[in-house]
Amino acid sequence: MLLFAKVGSNLLTGSLIERMAHKLALIGFGTVSQGLAKLLMEQTESIKQQGAEFQVVAIATNSRGSVFDPDGLDLKAALKAVQSGSLDNYPGGEKGWDSLKIINESNADIIIENTLTNLDDGEPALSHFKAALQQGKHVITANKGPVVLAYSELMNLAKANNVNLLIEGTVMSGTPVLNLSHFGLGGCNIHEVQGILNGTTNYILTQMETGMSYDDALKQAQELGFAEADPTADVEGWDALAKVVILASVIMGVDLKVSDVDREGITNISIDDVEKAKADGKRWKLIGQVKKENGVVKASVKPMLIPLSDPLAAVGAAMNAITFYTDVLKSVTITGAGAGGPQTGFAVLSDLLELHRSES
Amino acid sequence: MLLFAKVGSNLLTGSLIERMAHKLALIGFGTVSQGLAKLLMEQTESIKQQGAEFQVVAIATNSRGSVFDPDGLDLKAALKAVQSGSLDNYPGGEKGWDSLKIINESNADIIIENTLTNLDDGEPALSHFKAALQQGKHVITANKGPVVLAYSELMNLAKANNVNLLIEGTVMSGTPVLNLSHFGLGGCNIHEVQGILNGTTNYILTQMETGMSYDDALKQAQELGFAEADPTADVEGWDALAKVVILASVIMGVDLKVSDVDREGITNISIDDVEKAKADGKRWKLIGQVKKENGVVKASVKPMLIPLSDPLAAVGAAMNAITFYTDVLKSVTITGAGAGGPQTGFAVLSDLLELHRSES
Numbered sequence: 001m002l003l004f005a006k007v008g009s010n011l012l013t014g015s016l017i018e019r020m021a022h023k024l025a026l027i028g029f030g031t032v033s034q035g036l037a038k039l040l041m042e043q044t045e046s047i048k049q050q051g052a053e054f055q056v057v058a059i060a061t062n063s064r065g066s067v068f069d070p071d072g073l074d075l076k077a078a079l080k081a082v083q084s085g086s087l088d089n090y091p092g093g094e095k096g097w098d099s100l101k102i103i104n105e106s107n108a109d110i111i112i113e114n115t116l117t118n119l120d121d122g123e124p125a126l127s128h129f130k131a132a133l134q135q136g137k138h139v140i141t142a143n144k145g146p147v148v149l150a151y152s153e154l155m156n157l158a159k160a161n162n163v164n165l166l167i168e169g170t171v172m173s174g175t176p177v178l179n180l181s182h183f184g185l186g187g188c189n190i191h192e193v194q195g196i197l198n199g200t201t202n203y204i205l206t207q208m209e210t211g212m213s214y215d216d217a218l219k220q221a222q223e224l225g226f227a228e229a230d231p232t233a234d235v236e237g238w239d240a241l242a243k244v245v246i247l248a249s250v251i252m253g254v255d256l257k258v259s260d261v262d263r264e265g266i267t268n269i270s271i272d273d274v275e276k277a278k279a280d281g282k283r284w285k286l287i288g289q290v291k292k293e294n295g296v297v298k299a300s301v302k303p304m305l306i307p308l309s310d311p312l313a314a315v316g317a318a319m320n321a322i323t324f325y326t327d328v329l330k331s332v333t334i335t336g337a338g339a340g341g342p343q344t345g346f347a348v349l350s351d352l353l354e355l356h357r358s359e360s
Numbered sequence: 361m362l363l364f365a366k367v368g369s370n371l372l373t374g375s376l377i378e379r380m381a382h383k384l385a386l387i388g389f390g391t392v393s394q395g396l397a398k399l400l401m402e403q404t405e406s407i408k409q410q411g412a413e414f415q416v417v418a419i420a421t422n423s424r425g426s427v428f429d430p431d432g433l434d435l436k437a438a439l440k441a442v443q444s445g446s447l448d449n450y451p452g453g454e455k456g457w458d459s460l461k462i463i464n465e466s467n468a469d470i471i472i473e474n475t476l477t478n479l480d481d482g483e484p485a486l487s488h489f490k491a492a493l494q495q496g497k498h499v500i501t502a503n504k505g506p507v508v509l510a511y512s513e514l515m516n517l518a519k520a521n522n523v524n525l526l527i528e529g530t531v532m533s534g535t536p537v538l539n540l541s542h543f544g545l546g547g548c549n550i551h552e553v554q555g556i557l558n559g560t561t562n563y564i565l566t567q568m569e570t571g572m573s574y575d576d577a578l579k580q581a582q583e584l585g586f587a588e589a590d591p592t593a594d595v596e597g598w599d600a601l602a603k604v605v606i607l608a609s610v611i612m613g614v615d616l617k618v619s620d621v622d623r624e625g626i627t628n629i630s631i632d633d634v635e636k637a638k639a640d641g642k643r644w645k646l647i648g649q650v651k652k653e654n655g656v657v658k659a660s661v662k663p664m665l666i667p668l669s670d671p672l673a674a675v676g677a678a679m680n681a682i683t684f685y686t687d688v689l690k691s692v693t694i695t696g697a698g699a700g701g702p703q704t705g706f707a708v709l710s711d712l713l714e715l716h717r718s719e720s
Contacts, residue, residue, distance in 0.1 A: 039547070039688065046547055174689050176544025183543060183717075184536025187399070187406055187709040311681075311695045314674030321671075328399065328706045329534050332696040335671045337689055346688045349547040357543075 022356065023072075025058040025108035027099045027128050028115035029082055032142050032169065033059075035345025036112065037075045043349065052356040058106045059087060060099040062115065069093040070107045099124065103131045110355065112348055113141040119242060119258070122146040133157045133165065140351040142169025142344045144242045148258070151249040164355055167250070169347030171197065171243045172320045175336030176350060181251050185324055185332065190251050192325035197243040197288040197301075199318035199338040200227045200234035201266050205284055206316045208274045214267070226318055226339075236265035237286060237301040244288040244299050247322075252290055254297045262300035269303055277305055283313045311335070382716065383432075385418040385468035387459045387488050388475035389442055392502050392529065393419075395705025396472065397435045403709065412716040418466045419447060420459040422475065429453040430467045459484065463491045470715065472708055473501040479602060479618070482506040493517045493525065500711045502529025502704045504602045508618070511609040524715055527610070529707030531557065531603045532680045535696030536710060541611050545684060545692065550611050552685035557603040557648040557661075559678030559698040560587045560594035561626050565644055566676045568634045574627070586678055586699075596625035597646060597661040604648040604659050607682075612650055614657045622660040629663055637665055643673045671695070 026033045040047070040054055047054065056073050060066040065087035067073060073093060081090040088095055103111055111132040115125050122145040129146050132139045133154065141147070146154060147167050158165040168178050172195075181190060196202050203226050207217035218235070221227035233239050241261050248256045266286050277284050287304040290297060306313040311333040315321040320338025323331050337343040386393045400407070400414055407414065416433050420426040425447035427433060433453060441450040448455055463471055471492035475485050482505040489506045492499045493514065501507070506514060507527050518525040528538050532555075541550060556562050563586050567577035578595070581587035593599050601621050608616045626646050637644050647664040650657060666673045671693040675681040680698025683691050697703040 043547055043549075043688070046549060050546060175692055176540065179544040180536065180540060180694075183714070184539040184710065186410060187403055187706060187713050189403075189406060308674070309676050311671065311674050314668070314671050316669050328403070329697055329703055332535055332694065334540075334692065334694050336692040343689055346547060350544065353547050354543070 021053040021055050022110055022352065023055050023057045023108045024110045024112055024352075025060070025102050025106055026056060026112045026114070027060050027103065028113065028143075029059050029061045029064070029087075030114060030116075031341030032114040032344045032348065033112060034079060034082070035341035035343070036348045037079055037345075038342065039345050039349050041075055047349075047353070050353050050356065051360060052353055054352055057108050058097070058102045060097065060102050061087060065095060066097050066099075066102065067093040067095055068097050068102060068106055099128055100131055103128060103137070104135055108137065110138045110140060110352070113139055113143055114348070115143060117143050118145045119148060119238070122149045126150060129154055129165070130157065133161050133163060136161045136163055138163045138166070138355055140166045140348050140355070142167075142173070142347055144170045144246065147249070148242045148245045151246070152255050164358070166351035166355060167246070168351050168354075169344045170246050172322065172336060172338045173340055174343040174346035174350065175320065175334060175338065176347075177322050177334055178250055179350060179354065180332075180334055181324060185326060185329070188326040188328040190324050190326050191292045193247050193251055193290045193322060194312065194325070195243075195247070195288050195322035196285055196312055196315050196320050197240040197322070197338065198234055198237075198286060199320055200231065201237075201240070201286040202315065202320070203318045204235070205266060205269070205274070205286065208269070208271060209278060209283070211271070213271060214269070235267055237263045240286060240288045240301045244290055244301055247288070248290045248297055248299050251324075252292055252297045256297070256299055260299065262302065264302040266303055280305075281308050282306060283308065285312055285315070287312070381413040381415050382470055382712065383415050383417045383468045384470045384472055384712075385420070385462050385466050386416060387420050387463065387471060387473045388503075389419050389421045389424070389447075390474060390476075391701030392474040392704045392708065393472060394439060394442070395701035395703070396708045397439055397705075398702065399705050399709050401435055407709075407713070410713050410716065411720065412713055414712055417468050418457070418462045420457065420462050421447060425455060426457050426459070426462065427453040427455055428457050428462060428466055459488055460491055463488060463497070464495055468497065470498045470500060470712070473499055473503055474708070475503060477503050478505045479508060479598070482509045486510060489514055489525070490517065493521050493523060496521045496523055498523045498526070498715055500526045500708050500715070502527075502533070502707055504530045504606065507609070508602045508605045511606070512615050524718070526711035526715060527606070528711050528714075529704045530606050532682065532696060532698045533700055534703040534706035534710065535680065535694060535698065536707075537682050537694055538610055539710065539714065540692075540694055541684060545686060545689070548686040548688040550684050550686050551652045553607050553611055553650045553682060554672065554685070555603075555607075555648050555682035556645055556672055556675050556680050557600040557682070557698065558594055558597070558646060559680055560591065561597075561600070561646040562675065562680070563678045564595070565626060565629070565634070565646065568629070568631060569638065569643070571631070573631060574629070595627055597623045600646060600648045600661045604650055604661055607648070608650045608657055608659050611684075612652055612657045616657070616659055620659065622662065624662040626663055640665075641668050642666060643668065645672055645675070647672070
């Protein structure tokens with residue numbers, strides 16, 4: 001079909017060149033989208049190498065204003081403005097458009113949705129996703145909320161409007177796990193996925209192996225910014241659970257509810273448990289698991305004893321990892337960063353490049 | 361450009377549907393291409409899911425005959441025939457075409473070249489590659505010879521003829537390392553690659569950690585079929601070196617000669633060395649390394665002491681692994697099979713699906 005694309009490009013070079021510069025709107029401008037903005041300025045070489053061009057035409061925040069310029073924003077000035085307190089300080093552009101107006105009325109063809117994750121009802125992101133897809137605009141996100149709550153509904157909406165919903169950043173930030181499962185492993189069947197999906201709990205467990213108590217390890221994680229003041233979402237396994245639901249949707253094609261996943265955190269693991277495991281040549285890890293047996297998909301998040309011979313046992317500190325169990329290749333494990341603004345911003349950039357490839 | 365593809369497909373549905381069934385010629389029909397043939401029969405579901413269709417129209421071997429049928433061969437019958445001693449026993453089809461005649465005159469649009477690896481002059485594969493690319497036919501291979509000796513020349517030839525040369529199977533068999541480096545990590549810069557690229561040596565080193573002598577471990581590897589009767593290519597690091605040269609070409613874009621790579625095998629590692637490393641919380645691994653420093657690329661294959669905290673330390677037995685060191689994501693490690701007929705056949709299938717995607 002490349003052939004016809006070429007014919008088309010000869011006939012309509014002008015409009016194609018315009019088409020090449022993808023126009024982005026950033027809905028939410030926190031660490032992830034700021035990380036993306038910096039990458040769009042820094043990674044110009046690797047972006048150009050892939051024949052892509054991206055232009056941010058609008059940025060909307062919840063409490064720090066918004067700005068829209070159909071001809072493209074100066075990202076350096078936009079970062080400076082938001083860091084100074086409000087996008088109202090951006091020189092030029094239209095101000096005061098809210099997220100939905102930008103999604104519906106701006107000339108952006110790709111909506112980057114990175115507002116705060118809400119696992120209860122997914123809002124406001126869920127409404128942003130639906131508006132964008134209904135407008136025939138691609139959506140790229142690292143926001144787990146809408147994906148956990150409405151993946152297949154949103155994918156169907158995307159298909160119906162002939163656009164894409166790309167979510168690499170929702171699991172293991174920029175480490176390309178979904179890309180790998182879809183493309184690199186696309187030719188085989190994945191019947192089980194096991195992963196260390198939360199960096200905070202892995203950091204705590206790793207520190208406990210040095211003899212540190214759970215409380216001290218948690219305190220240290222909080223001081224280092226790995227853990228929230230209220231660590232419940234991490235240490236009780238809720239964050240890993242959200243990722244397990246996403247893996248079940250993307251890889252196994254089943255919609256799980258949060259309540260379908262057996263969940264146990266790490267708060268009941270003692271120094272003695274860790275010491276005993278070490279003596280047995282094993283390690284406690286908080287493992288998210290999705291397993292297909294006779295067509296039935298079971299999912300869980302719980303502490304498991306991992307033998308040192310398992311690649312997951314070697315994943316220390318705040319690193320994450322996923323092992324795919326397949327029919328042809330047996331096991332394939334990918335280990336990398338699981339969080340971070342630049343890393344998650346990179347996931348969005350990867351999806352942008354994937355989108356560009358799929359249209360080239 | 362998807363747009364024009366759709367217009368095209370409406371105008372020319374018929375020829376498009378025909379185009380969808382990619383016609384393959386298998387040059388060389390050993391374990392890899394037999395593994396591919398089995399996968400083409402077994403993985404029909406995942407192939408169909410990606411909207412692809414593959415039809416083998418010709419198979420050529422060096423000493424077991426050849427067969428050609430422009431309307432497609434029965435793979436089950438072809439496997440039976442070759443296992444019975446010769447493709448001459450295949451019911452029907454034209455017999456007696458040699459490899460070059462099949463490449464030049466058959467209706468195959470994709471040439472799967474998996475003859476024996478020859479690192480001296482790359483023949484006969486190198487001539488097969490050149491003929492196919494000059495004919496405007498895609499080439500997919502797991503054959504390291506021509507890739508090590510003439511990667512950029514072959515890539516230029518492919519570009520000049522508007523076709524692709526795909527080589528996923530040349531490094532870590534079906535574990536999608538090249539796919540990952542190109543797509544999943546396409547948005548960042550890889551400045552160093554470190555890997556365990558040879559399963560035989562890793563198996564021997566792993567066994568030595570249980571107290572087994574080098575000689576006994578080698579003998580066991582030979583009994584298990586991991587090691588050749590003459591193990592030189594593995595234990596002296598030549599196999600890993602070939603993969604290092606390929607990684608330097610594909611990831612760093614530089615052509616290294618075999619003589620540019622510092623090479624040391626594992627034959628000088630004693631039980632005492634292994635014990636001492638263990639006592640220091642480290643492991644000896646045969647590491648292939650490609651490193652870019654101030655624009656200069658250095659490559660080596662040598663035994664290195666790896667701390668247990670490094671993901672490569674956990675890679676045991678015949679498994680392989682590669683760590684990519686990048687600017688944005690820091691380190692990303694992929695661990696998986698490094699050899700095997702079905703696994704390497706899978707690499708060819710992955711490249712076939714990638715080729716299909718790039719044309720869809």
